[in-house]
Amino acid sequence: MMHCPHLTPDNQCEVACQLAGCRVQTTPAACNACQTNDNPCAINVVTIGMALVNKKRRKQDITELEALLRNYMPDDDLMPATLKMSSYRPGPGNELKKMIAWFAKPSETCNCETRVDTMNDWGADGCRRNIDTIVDWLLEEAQARGLPHGRFTATVARSLVSTAIRKYERKFPEGAPEPDQDDPEDEFDR
Numbered sequence: 001m002m003h004c005p006h007l008t009p010d011n012q013c014e015v016a017c018q019l020a021g022c023r024v025q026t027t028p029a030a031c032n033a034c035q036t037n038d039n040p041c042a043i044n045v046v047t048i049g050m051a052l053v054n055k056k057r058r059k060q061d062i063t064e065l066e067a068l069l070r071n072y073m074p075d076d077d078l079m080p081a082t083l084k085m086s087s088y089r090p091g092p093g094n095e096l097k098k099m100i101a102w103f104a105k106p107s108e109t110c111n112c113e114t115r116v117d118t119m120n121d122w123g124a125d126g127c128r129r130n131i132d133t134i135v136d137w138l139l140e141e142a143q144a145r146g147l148p149h150g151r152f153t154a155t156v157a158r159s160l161v162s163t164a165i166r167k168y169e170r171k172f173p174e175g176a177p178e179p180d181q182d183d184p185e186d187e188f189d190r
Contacts (some may be wrong), residue, residue: 004031004041015043019051019065022058026050027098045072090172091120092127096134096164110141123175124165134161 006014007026013034016024034046052065093116115137119127127134138157142149 004035006041007031013047013050015041015047016050016054019043019048019068020054021060022054024050024054027101029098029101043068043072045069048072090168091116092122092124092161092165092168093117093119095168095171096161099160099164099167107145110144111137112141124169127161127165131158131161 004013008014011026013024013026013030016026030046030050034040034044037044037046048065048069052062052069055062055065096119097112097116115134119134122130135154135157138160139149139154142153142157147153
């Protein structure tokens with residue numbers, strides 16, 4: 001994590017917490033995005049987005065945050081015209097992605113996002129059943145990037161996958177909430 005006056009020792013973003021009215025855990029990727037924003041360590045697209053996702057997950061009203069986000073969205077033709085909250089779905093794949101994000105960024109040639117989605121689809125039990133496949137994916141990607149990929153690395157990879165599964169289960173003991181794909185309040189225009 002980066003140095004931020006609003007980052008608590010237990011990795012809570014105080015800005016997003018205040019916006020959401022609840023605890024909001026942050027990630028290294030979110031902190032990096034916030035730090036590189038035009039308005040770092042404050043209310044910005046990243047902190048509003050984290051608050052919005054947390055309120056949405058708790059099935060709370062997000063109307064005010066959606067309006068606030070519209071004001072902070074860049075006027076860029078490259079931005080999508082519609083944002084969907086359903087595009088974010090927590091799972092073991094996302095947990096693993098967050099854990100290795102500090103040293104392994106997705107590349108144009110990797111299948112990282114597809115594999116993250118597959119792990120999320122499998123859930124905790126499916127990932128346990130397919131742990132050998134997931135470890136093979138990690139070793140394959142390590143080899144493609146010129147990183148160590150031997151027996152010791154396989155042991156570390158297996159440990160990372162197991163930790164990601166446990167982290168997901170602690171956060172969502174009853175499984176991840178599935179957003180309603182057709183929910184009209186789930187999308188809004190810029």
